[in-house]
Amino acid sequence: MTKCLMTAMIAIAVLLAAFGALTGSAPAQQAPVHLNPAVEKLAHGQPIIGTQTDDMSLQNCHSLSRMDFDYSYVDMEHGPLNLDGLAYCIAAMVDKAAILKKGNAQPNVALFARFPPYGRDLQANDWIVKQALDMGLMGIIFNGVDNKEQMTRLVQYMRYPQQKTSKYQEPPGLRGYAPGNATFAWGVSAAEYEKHADVWPLNPEGDLLAIPMIETTEGLKNVNEIASVPGVGAIFLGAGGDLHQYLGVPQDSPEVEQARQTILAACKAHNVACGITALSKADVDRRLKEGWKMIRTGRGE
Numbered sequence: 001m002t003k004c005l006m007t008a009m010i011a012i013a014v015l016l017a018a019f020g021a022l023t024g025s026a027p028a029q030q031a032p033v034h035l036n037p038a039v040e041k042l043a044h045g046q047p048i049i050g051t052q053t054d055d056m057s058l059q060n061c062h063s064l065s066r067m068d069f070d071y072s073y074v075d076m077e078h079g080p081l082n083l084d085g086l087a088y089c090i091a092a093m094v095d096k097a098a099i100l101k102k103g104n105a106q107p108n109v110a111l112f113a114r115f116p117p118y119g120r121d122l123q124a125n126d127w128i129v130k131q132a133l134d135m136g137l138m139g140i141i142f143n144g145v146d147n148k149e150q151m152t153r154l155v156q157y158m159r160y161p162q163q164k165t166s167k168y169q170e171p172p173g174l175r176g177y178a179p180g181n182a183t184f185a186w187g188v189s190a191a192e193y194e195k196h197a198d199v200w201p202l203n204p205e206g207d208l209l210a211i212p213m214i215e216t217t218e219g220l221k222n223v224n225e226i227a228s229v230p231g232v233g234a235i236f237l238g239a240g241g242d243l244h245q246y247l248g249v250p251q252d253s254p255e256v257e258q259a260r261q262t263i264l265a266a267c268k269a270h271n272v273a274c275g276i277t278a279l280s281k282a283d284v285d286r287r288l289k290e291g292w293k294m295i296r297t298g299r300g301e
Contacts, residue, residue, distance in 0.1 A: 033205075034106070034196075034200070034205075034207050035105055035106050035107075035138075035186060035188070035196050035207045036106075036110045036138045036139070036196075036200075036207035036208070036209065037070055037071075037106055037107060037108060037109065037110050038050070038070045038071045038110045038138070038139070038209060039110075039138075039200045039206070039207050039209060039233070040106070041070055042200075042201075042233070042234070042273050042293065043200070043201070043204075046293075047273075047288055047292070047293045047294065047295060048070040048071055048273070048293065048294050048295070049069055049070055049284075049295045049297060050069045050070055050071035050072050050073065050109075050294075050295070050296055050297075051064075051067070051069055051072050051296060051297060051298065051299050052072065052073050052074070052075050052296060053072060053073075053074055053075070054074065054075050054076070054079045056074060056082065056085035056086060056088060056089040058088070058092050060089075061088075061089040061090075061092035061093050062092055062093070062095075064089075064093060064109060064111075065092070065093040065094075065095045065098070065107065065108065065109055066095065066098070066108065066109075067109060067299065069109050070109065070110065071109060071110040071111070071112055071138075071139070072109055072110075072111060072112070073111070073112035073113055073114060073139075073141055073296075074086055074089065074111070074112075074113040074114070075113075075114050076113060076114060076115050076116065077114045077115060077116055077143055081115065081116055083131055083132075083135075086113060086132065086135060086137075087135045087181070089111070090111060090135050090136045090137065090185050091185065093107065093109065093111055094107075094185060094187070095107065095108070099187065105186060105187035105188055110138040110139060110209075111136075111137055111138060111139075112137060112138060112139035112140060112141055112209065112211070113132055113137055113140060113141070114140075114141040114142075114143060114213075115128045115132070115140070115143075116143075117143070118143050118144035118145075118146075119142050119143065119144050119145030119146055119147075119150040119151065119154065119212065119219075120144070120146060120150060122150065122153050122154075125142070125153075125154060125157060126157055126174075129154070129157040129158055129175070130157065130175060130176055133158065133175065133182065133197070133208070134178055134179065134180075134181055134182055135181055135182065135185065136181055136182040136184070136185025136186060138207060138208060138209065139208060139209030139210070139211060139233070140154075140158065140208075140209075140210060140211065141211045141212075141213060141236055142154050142210070142211065142212045142213060143213050143215065144213060144215040144216055144219065144242065145212035145213060145214065145219055145226055146216055146218040146219045146222060147218065147219075147222045147225065147226065148222065148225040148226055148228070148229055151210075151212050151226050151229040151232060152171050152229050154210060154212070155171055155199055155202070155210050155229060155230070155231035155232070156171050156172060156173060156174045157174055157175060158173075158175060158199050158208055158210050158231070159171070159172075159173030159174070159175055159198055159199060159231070160173045160175050160177060160194065160197065160198070161173045161174070161175075168198070168202055168203045170230065171230065171231070173198075179193050179194070179197065182197070196208075199231035199233065200233055201233065202230045202231040208233075209233035209234060210231050210232055210233055211232075211233055211234045211235070211236050211275070211294075212226055212232060212235055212236070213235075213236050213237065213238060214226070214235060214236075214237055214243065214263050215238075215242035215243050215246070216242070216243070216246045217246045217247065220243070220259055220262060220263070223235070223262065223263050223266040224266045224269065224270070226266075227266045227267060227269070227270035227272050228270055232270075232272055233272070233273065234267075234272060234273035234274065234275050234293070234294045235263060235266070235267050235272055235273070235274055235275065236274075236275035236276075236294060236296075237260060237263055237274070237275060237276050237277075238275075238276070238277050238296065239251075239277040240256050240259070240260065240277075243256065243259055244256045247259065260276065264290065264291060264292065267291075267293075268291060273293035273294045274291070274292050274293055274294065275292065275293070275294030275295070275296065276292050276294070276295065276296070277295075277296045277297070278292075278295050278296070278297055279297055279298050284297055
C-alpha cells in the first residue's frame with residue numbers, strides 16, 4: 001500500500017468518525033432478548049426489585065420510569081379502578097431519552113397493575129385483563145388466586161390464540177386481538193409485539209408476567225398446584241395482610257411467617273420466582289438470602 005493511499009484511508013476514517021459524532025450515530029448496541037426488563041433479569045436467574053404506586057399523575061409516572069427499579073405496579077385493588085389514568089401513566093412512562101441512550105425499546109422499568117377482582121372473579125378478570133394488556137402493561141398481579149383452575153384461566157386471558165406452528169399451544173389463549181395502543185407503548189411493530197406478547201416462562205420469548213397472589217387459606221393449601229400452572233411467572237405474597245386475616249392471627253404471628261416459608265418452598269420446587277414486601281434494607285437483604293426473587297420495597301429504600 002502506497003503512503004498516499006494509506007494517508008487517504010486514514011483521512012476518510014477520521015471524516016467518518018467526525019460525521020458519526022456530529023449526527024449522534026454510534027455502533028448499535030446488542031438488543032436484549034426480552035423487552036420486559038423484569039423478565040430479562042428473571043430469565044438470567046437474577047432477582048427483581050420494584051415498588052407500588054396509586055398515583056398515576058404525569059409527574060409521578062415520569063419519575064417512576066427513571067427510578068432504579070426493575071418494575072412498578074399500580075395498585076387499583078384498594079383504590080379507584082381508573083383505566084383512563086392507567087393508560088395515561090403507561091404513555092407517560094415512555095422515555096425517549098432512555099430509549100436513545102440504551103439503543104433499544106426495552107424500558108428501564110416495567111409497569112404492572114393490580115385490579116379489584118379476585119382470582120375467583122373470572123368474568124370480571126376477563127375484560128379487565130384484555131383492556132390492561134391492550135394499553136401496554138407488561139404484567140398483571142392477580143389478587144387472591146385460590147386454585148389451579150383459576151390460575152389456568154387467568155393465564156388464558158393473557159394469551160392470544162396460538163398460531164398452528166406454535167410450540168406453546170397449552171393452555172389455549174383467549175385474548176382478543178387489538179394491539180394498537182400496546183405496540184405504541186412498547187415501541188415495536190404489531191408483528192414484533194405478537195412475538196413478545198405471551199406469558200413467560202411458558203413461552204421463552206414471552207414478555208408478559210402473570211403473577212398470582214396467595215392470600216387465603218385455600219390458596220395456601222393449593223400453592224403447589226398454582227405454582228405448577230404453565231405461564232406463572234412469579235407468585236407474590238405482598239405483606240400478607242389478607243393472609244393473616246384468613247389464618248385468623250395477627251400479622252406478626254409465627255403462623256404468618258410459616259405460611260410465607262410454605263409459599264417460598266413451593267416457588268423453589270417449581271422454579272418460579274417468589275415475591276414479598278420488604279420495606280427496610282435489612283429485610284430486603286434477609287429475603288434475598290432466603291431465596292425470594294421478587295421484592296416489593298418502598299421508594300427510596
